[in-house]
Amino acid sequence: MNASANALFVEHVSKSYPLDGLDRLVLKDINFSVGHNEILGIVGASGCGKSTLLRLIVGLDTEYRGSITRSNAGDPGKRVGMVFQDHRLYPWLTVEANVGLALDTSPLSARQKHEKIGHYLHLVGLSDFAKAYPRQLSGGMAQRAAIARALAQEPDILLMDEPFGALDSILRMRLQDELLAIWERNQVSIVIVTHDVEEALYLGDRVIVMEPNPGRIRDIVTVDLPRPRDRASLDIADLKKRCLSMLM
């Protein structure tokens, strides 16, 4: 992968929190890049700083050492999107209005925005629930609405922080397939943090394995398998064994 094909560079990033008067290192010298249209999985034990890393990339936290650069940083139309583990829909807005927040700064006309909202709701299978309030949705539907909201800002990089972690395993597999279908139709790089190794291997082109105290990269595993992948295949099982041996 050559440099120009990369959407995101993370170089020598370290992050520490003050704790009891001492600086506690949570991320130590993190280096990786994300290619255009690549899906990058990040797995690791809890406390290895995976979520912190995403907060740094998306810009919610700006205090760190090292550099995080995007190839499209100069283009104001290209943003970093983020899906959290909990849906974080605004409870007082309809699904439609929640997705509409993503188009707040867009120069489109009201009608075009409405069409775009409809498009993304259709993409996640929520067309019939545009006027519903978040409390009327099931957990899986709410998470799909959150994904639609993140996609509606048409980011070139989509960060996902354990997006399916709170869902049951059947629903999780369905949403993984839906995510892949959406990814194939949109030009987007995805960084997905998960504690589920199989999920990372099923989705990712590469998987970063992190280890805690302080959070650092143990290895980067390339998943050189064609899609659609078979979750039960020997290749996946081998890679899973390799990742798990590093995690345990």
Add this chain to the structure above:
Amino acid sequence: MSTFEVDLHLSLPGKASNGQSAAPRARRLVATAVVVALAPLLLLLFWWLSAARGWVSPQVLPQPAWVWQTFVDLVVSGDIIAAAAISFRRIAEGFLLGATSGFLFGLLIGTSRSADAYLGPTFRALAAIPSLGWLPILILILGIEETLKIVILAKACFVPMAISTADGARNIPAKLSDVADVLGIRRSTRFFRLTIPAMAPFLASGIRLSLSQAFVSLIVVEMLAGSDGLGYLMVWGRTLFQLDIVIVGMIVVGTVGFLLDLLLRRMEKAIVRGASAHG
């Protein structure tokens, strides 16, 4: 006996979930009215007894019938309506001024940590002084005219509104703020779609507290420095030793205050329900 109790328990949820809740609801409303009215009725009975038996001199505690007659006279002559109109206009002006500035100030100290550090302690110290503690010095500065009353009322509204607003601003869920940051929404959108809805329950209780504070301060300030309004009517009655007028004033103020509080509680509930449900 025990089987009957079990039956009752089993039938209750069924009834509530069916559409036939109109009759029980009416019955419950009547029951509530009886409970609420019981204490005033007993008080009235006691008052009537003490007047009829001559326990207290009629100059100090006139009979209920006289008081009712005075009330009717005051309504017919328009005196009480005029007094009430003046008092409510003062409340409206004071509330508008005090609650608006309280809201803005609360927003300032609730959202800016440095503003809170500079202004918060002073505000809390000044807020601890009751409105009436301000009266002597404000009379010297502002005289005893309309300005004084409006300022006292505005101050009475300012404090609870500012405290509630600041609490509300500090309680905007950080997770929802993160979403606004990630999506990069405009400041105005953030204000109307996140800040205000998230603060709605706090604002509602701020408004309710402000109005009840305003009401209390109004009567006192009219009694101490006034020439019209409900409070003045009561002072005037006492000066003439017409305690019936004083009692009419007390009952009107109490009733209006009660109804106002009831109305605002309803509004608060509706807003809170709206905010948690859809908004």
